[in-house]
Amino acid sequence: MSSGEVVASYVVPVHPHTVLAPDQNPGWRRLRDAFDHAAETIRELEADLIVVYSTTWPSIIGHQIQADPNPEWVMVDHDFHDLGSIPYSFNIDADFAHAWDDANRNRGLQSRCVNYKGFPIDVGSVVALTLLNPDNRIPAVIVSSNMYANRSETTVLAKSCLDVIKAQGRRAVAVTAMSLSNRMFTDFIEPEEDKIHSLKDDEWNRKILEFLEQGRLEDVGQLSRTIHQQIRVQKVVAFKPMWWLSAMNGNRNDLSGRVLAYEAIHGAGGAVVHLDPTPSGAGDKEYDEDDVEYFHGERGVLDTVDETEEVQATPTAPTVEGSGPALWEPTAGEGSVNTEAAPKPVGAYPHARRVGNMLFLSGVGPRQPGTNSIPGGPIHDKDGNALNYDIKAQTHAVVDNVKRIVEEAGATMDQIVDVTTFLVDMKRDFQGYNEVWAETLGKVGPTRTTLAIDALPTPIAVEMKVIVHMPE
Amino acid sequence: MAKGKIVAGCLAPHPPHLVYAENPPQNEPVAEGGWEQLRWGYERLRASLAHIEYDAIVLLSPHWQTYVGTHFLGLDHFEGLSVDPIFPNLFRYHYDMNVDVELAKAIHDEAAAAGLPVKMMENPDFRVDYGTITTGHLFNPDWDKPLVVISSNRSTAYYSVEVMQEIMVELGRVTRKAIEASGKKVVVLASNSLSHRHFTTESEVPEDMSKEHITSHAMHLWDMRMIDYMRTGQAQRILDEMPEFTEQAIAESDGGGLSWLLSTLDVPDYPAILHGYGTIIGTGNAVVEWPCHAHEVGEA
Numbered sequence: 170m171s172s173g174e175v176v177a178s179y180v181v182p183v184h185p186h187t188v189l190a191p192d193q194n195p196g197w198r199r200l201r202d203a204f205d206h207a208a209e210t211i212r213e214l215e216a217d218l219i220v221v222y223s224t225t226w227p228s229i230i231g232h233q234i235q236a237d238p239n240p241e242w243v244m245v246d247h248d249f250h251d252l253g254s255i256p257y258s259f260n261i262d263a264d265f266a267h268a269w270d271d272a273n274r275n276r277g278l279q280s281r282c283v284n285y286k287g288f289p290i291d292v293g294s295v296v297a298l299t300l301l302n303p304d305n306r307i308p309a310v311i312v313s314s315n316m317y318a319n320r321s322e323t324t325v326l327a328k329s330c331l332d333v334i335k336a337q338g339r340r341a342v343a344v345t346a347m348s349l350s351n352r353m354f355t356d357f358i359e360p361e362e363d364k365i366h367s368l369k370d371d372e373w374n375r376k377i378l379e380f381l382e383q384g385r386l387e388d389v390g391q392l393s394r395t396i397h398q399q400i401r402v403q404k405v406v407a408f409k410p411m412w413w414l415s416a417m418n419g420n421r422n423d424l425s426g427r428v429l430a431y432e433a434i435h436g437a438g439g440a441v442v443h444l445d446p447t448p449s450g451a452g453d454k455e456y457d458e459d460d461v462e463y464f465h466g467e468r469g470v471l472d473t474v475d476e477t478e479e480v481q482a483t484p485t486a487p488t489v490e491g492s493g494p495a496l497w498e499p500t501a502g503e504g505s506v507n508t509e510a511a512p513k514p515v516g517a518y519p520h521a522r523r524v525g526n527m528l529f530l531s532g533v534g535p536r537q538p539g540t541n542s543i544p545g546g547p548i549h550d551k552d553g554n555a556l557n558y559d560i561k562a563q564t565h566a567v568v569d570n571v572k573r574i575v576e577e578a579g580a581t582m583d584q585i586v587d588v589t590t591f592l593v594d595m596k597r598d599f600q601g602y603n604e605v606w607a608e609t610l611g612k613v614g615p616t617r618t619t620l621a622i623d624a625l626p627t628p629i630a631v632e633m634k635v636i637v638h639m640p641e
Numbered sequence: 642m643a644k645g646k647i648v649a650g651c652l653a654p655h656p657p658h659l660v661y662a663e664n665p666p667q668n669e670p671v672a673e674g675g676w677e678q679l680r681w682g683y684e685r686l687r688a689s690l691a692h693i694e695y696d697a698i699v700l701l702s703p704h705w706q707t708y709v710g711t712h713f714l715g716l717d718h719f720e721g722l723s724v725d726p727i728f729p730n731l732f733r734y735h736y737d738m739n740v741d742v743e744l745a746k747a748i749h750d751e752a753a754a755a756g757l758p759v760k761m762m763e764n765p766d767f768r769v770d771y772g773t774i775t776t777g778h779l780f781n782p783d784w785d786k787p788l789v790v791i792s793s794n795r796s797t798a799y800y801s802v803e804v805m806q807e808i809m810v811e812l813g814r815v816t817r818k819a820i821e822a823s824g825k826k827v828v829v830l831a832s833n834s835l836s837h838r839h840f841t842t843e844s845e846v847p848e849d850m851s852k853e854h855i856t857s858h859a860m861h862l863w864d865m866r867m868i869d870y871m872r873t874g875q876a877q878r879i880l881d882e883m884p885e886f887t888e889q890a891i892a893e894s895d896g897g898g899l900s901w902l903l904s905t906l907d908v909p910d911y912p913a914i915l916h917g918y919g920t921i922i923g924t925g926n927a928v929v930e931w932p933c934h935a936h937e938v939g940e941a
Contacts, residue, residue, distance in 0.1 A: 227727070228726075229727050229839045229841060229922075230727070230728075230841060230842065231841060231842070243766045245766045245767045245768065247705060247706060247707055247712075247770075247792070248707050248709050248712075250712075250762050250763075251763075251764065253764070254764060279841060279842055283729050283730075285724055285729045285733055286722070287721075287722040287724045288724045288726065288729055289724055289726050289768060291726070315841070317839075352799065353708050354709065355708065355709060355710065355758065355794075355796070356709065356710065356758045357709060357710060357758060402708075402795075402799050403798055404795070404798045435709065
């Protein structure tokens with residue numbers, strides 16, 4: 170819908186051998202050459218952002234995002250300190266980091282940015298950015314891997330990242346810094362003795378790589394629990410990076426994959442894999458876990474909440490302060506289409522209703538599912554005092570919400586035939602709204618009517634009424 | 642040369658919150674207090690050992706995690722800035738510490754002779770882990786004793802608690818042997834929590850003690866069971882129940898520190914002194930001293 174997109178994805182190994190000792194082992198050299206090849210491809214793609222999900226940066230308090238614009242230090246690996254030191258000075262996109270942090274919270278995730286001199290950037294991120302972005306030309310962002318997170322939290326983390334990539338129109342490269350099998354030899358070995366720790370690990374690694382070469386990333390994601398049981402040392406509760414990477418690619422199984430190298434690093438399986446978003450025509454998904462747009466996990470652990478009371482109070486419960494009237498559960502009736510991925514209604518109505526091959530959406534605003542927050546900010550505070558707000562961000566959020574409802578109904582955005590837009594301040598907002606329209610729904614081509622109105626029920630500036638014509 | 646000896650062994654947890662709450666000049670963030678039961682427990686531990694002479698501190702830290710063998714700091718001096726990668730908002734500590742390389746090498750050599758994979762860490766750019774710094778500061782804020790710092794081999798993750806404990810009991814045995822051969826008086830510290838399930842959220846004011854409690858009743862029961870064994874001189878039962886404790890309480894004993902400590906003390910059958918217990922972001926932590934000096938032959 171918008172111009173932002175993931176232009177390439179990479180799986181890369183985490184250990185420092187490829188930086189510090191590529192010529193001590195032919196396999197390490199092949200991995201290094203693959204890194205160099207990947208760096209060249211990223212340059213040719215004119216990517217303007219590298220997003221690293223690192224399995225060697227564990228976190229406990231949700232996910233952490235590096236937001237120091239220029240972190241500098243010298244990294245020494247805890248195990249392989251005798252290989253040497255890696256000085257680093259990275260170009261971090263702090264603005265993107267903060268926007269991702271906001272987007273995470275909009276989707277129910279615990280998240281925070283870190284910006285501290287001397288923060289110890291983990292070995293996986295240091296290796297990835299040192300080799301994939303050697304001249305620091307492309308700004309990067311790094312996110313931690315929460316040690317307690319499971320699939321839903323990790324998937325939503327990727328979706329919130331995509332929210333920002335799309336909103337900012339970025340050409341992003343998604344990178345998972347990870348081993349395949351991660352069992353290393355527990356004794357010291359000479360470089361020439363290196364090999365995958367066991368035949369079983371090697372067989373599983375090759376199966377994963379076969380899937381990736383076929384572009385079947387979502388299949389690998391759905392095998393993550395099995396992979397964790399079979400070839401992962403149980404350091405954390407789950408093998409997560411493929412969940413994140415698959416969600417970054419729309420949970421697709423038809424990417425174009427290429428394994429650039431696969432070798433052992435002290436027994437662990439290290440691979441450099443390029444996943445191109447160009448459809449390969451590979452197979453459909455054979456098995457699909459529930460998709461998730463919003464994280465409902467173990468928030469509120471610190472505060473004891475009477476959940477019974479909370480549920481009973483839902484229809485009349487106060488909303489986020491300043492965000493307007495009480496929220497309702499969407500009503501369920503014949504043809505109703507409702508989704509957790511869209512904001513709750515402010516009255517007794519469904520998100521959409523299907524009649525024959527026509528789908529009619531209730532008015533859709535920019536409020537975020539779960540938090541009820543308003544991207545771009547509310548138009549006034551709880552006392553009615555006017556606030557500055559970003560009409561473009563609000564309009565983008567409206568379109569995203571429309572998309573979620575339309576897709577929940579099994580339709581697609583290009584089937585939208587008519588839109589009525591309501592603006593509370595035509596003079597101020599029409600231009601910004603119109604720009605976002607041109608980038609999004611304008612490319613689809615529905616008829617459109619834009620009206621100025623006095624107010625909307627919540628402190629938002631824009632709402633759309635959408636009609637979709639679905640195939641029989 | 643007189644025979645060396647261990648004068649005390651301590652369970653000395655390392656959550657950075659404790660340093661944060663004390664506001665030492667080395668740490669950048671500023672707190673309004675918090676976790677007093679544990680911090681005052683450390684005060685009591687320091688007072689308890691104030692009259693005891695010793696030459697060095699031997700510390701095993703679960704936050705220097707090594708997967709290939711057990712490693713020892715191998716240079717005389719380390720200084721720099723330690724930023725906790727998990728709680729950087731609480732811990733950004735400027736450290737300056739000395740290492741007893743001679744004793745570290747002696748333990749390393751004994752371990753190698755016993756067949757354990759070991760390595761000396763001699764890279765001057767190496768950043769000392771925050772677990773070592775936190776326990777080092779809380780036990781000896783003056784930093785006037787040299788340390789021996791031992792990494793935590795992650796054999797629990799690779800194999801099982803049983804295998805980990807087998808390795809750590811052996812590492813403890815050779816640690817004791819090397820200390821005795823060194824002629825030095827030494828305090829040994831295991832830098833780990835007991836139950837180790839964290840909250841995944843943090844209150845707006847991290848030191849808000851109204852938010853602090855154990856994550857579950859089961860964790861509390863396990864912590865009290867282990868502490869009771871310590872208080873009643875039943876160290877062997879701790880070792881016996883280590884697999885169940887480690888798995889069911891998600892205990893930080895998975896890093897091997899507690900097993901190693903009890904082995905260096907030759908599995909003591911005398912009561913330990915509980916100086917303090919408290920929770921930190923939901924995890925269970927105890928400051929415990931085994932007063933070896935009072936249980937030597939002729940002194941008990």
